[in-house]
Amino acid sequence: MLKNKNAYDEYAVVMKDVSKIYRLKQKGKKQGNQQFYALKGIDFKIKKGDCVGILGTNGSGKSTLSMILAGISDHDGGEMIVNGEQALIAINTGLNAQLTGEENIELKGALLGLKKKEVEKIKQGVIEFAELGDFLYQPVKKYSSGMKSRLGFSISLALNPDIFIVDEALSVGDKGFAQKCMKRMQKLRDEEGKTIFFISHALSQVKSFCHTGMWIEGGELKELGDINTVCEHYSAYVDAYNALSEKEKKQQRDTKFEKRIIKTKK
Numbered sequence: 001m002l003k004n005k006n007a008y009d010e011y012a013v014v015m016k017d018v019s020k021i022y023r024l025k026q027k028g029k030k031q032g033n034q035q036f037y038a039l040k041g042i043d044f045k046i047k048k049g050d051c052v053g054i055l056g057t058n059g060s061g062k063s064t065l066s067m068i069l070a071g072i073s074d075h076d077g078g079e080m081i082v083n084g085e086q087a088l089i090a091i092n093t094g095l096n097a098q099l100t101g102e103e104n105i106e107l108k109g110a111l112l113g114l115k116k117k118e119v120e121k122i123k124q125g126v127i128e129f130a131e132l133g134d135f136l137y138q139p140v141k142k143y144s145s146g147m148k149s150r151l152g153f154s155i156s157l158a159l160n161p162d163i164f165i166v167d168e169a170l171s172v173g174d175k176g177f178a179q180k181c182m183k184r185m186q187k188l189r190d191e192e193g194k195t196i197f198f199i200s201h202a203l204s205q206v207k208s209f210c211h212t213g214m215w216i217e218g219g220e221l222k223e224l225g226d227i228n229t230v231c232e233h234y235s236a237y238v239d240a241y242n243a244l245s246e247k248e249k250k251q252q253r254d255t256k257f258e259k260r261i262i263k264t265k266k
């Protein structure tokens, strides 16, 4: 139990035995009876101002974790303390495709209960950072994925939260925009004391940008520590997997999957 929540003031996020369960459809059955741990027993404490690289193979639970961190998705078990406002920056999340870029900003402002003046300030911030020109007044469904990323990133920046969760959002931006975002994020990290969770499969980028590494594998926290050490162990794990025969790979995948299934009676 996370008693005396004040004892965790120095932390941006604390998770204790957090899990997330999804119901899975089974082949040939109308109603599946399988429940699946997207995350299981996640325990960690991340200090305010830390910059955390989240690593893990496809389907390991990184995006699920990022949505729980951002308060967009609920967790099914365990406890969590978040000290500060969070913003998730991800591809295709947080934007309403039917609305224009400008209307999306207004909607976000309304949801957060912001005053008109504050919303105008955010609009200005987005106009300057996103460089979308007149596309800001077009429906988001007409945006390319890079443009959506520009809008999402710029809105989050302008909202100025304490905790940024960046889930693969830079992978669709062009080189110029990705560099601009990295520069801005360096400033958030070094000068503004923000807490950043950074999810990317670009290992060298994660290594050079983050201080702490969090490796999620098969829905569980495999390692938390210095970014270089965690990257090294993760790379070795991926290399070892790649060296397996196809049969061994399948066996490993099946075992990993089995461990995440909760068998329930019909």
Ligand SMILES: Nc1ncnc2c1ncn2[C@@H]1O[C@H](COP(=O)(O)OP(=O)(O)OP(=O)(O)O)[C@@H](O)[C@H]1O
Residues within 6 Å of the ligand: 022, 023, 024, 037, 038, 056, 057, 058, 059, 060, 061, 062, 063, 064, 065
């Ligand atoms: N809504 C859902 N319903 C059922 N299963 C889901 C749902 N969302 C995610 N999952 C499953 O949960 C697991 C974790 O998914 P998640 O998207 O968190 O992985 P990830 O580590 O972000 O993967 P990637 O590197 O491919 O982006 C996967 O097996 C995925 O299929």
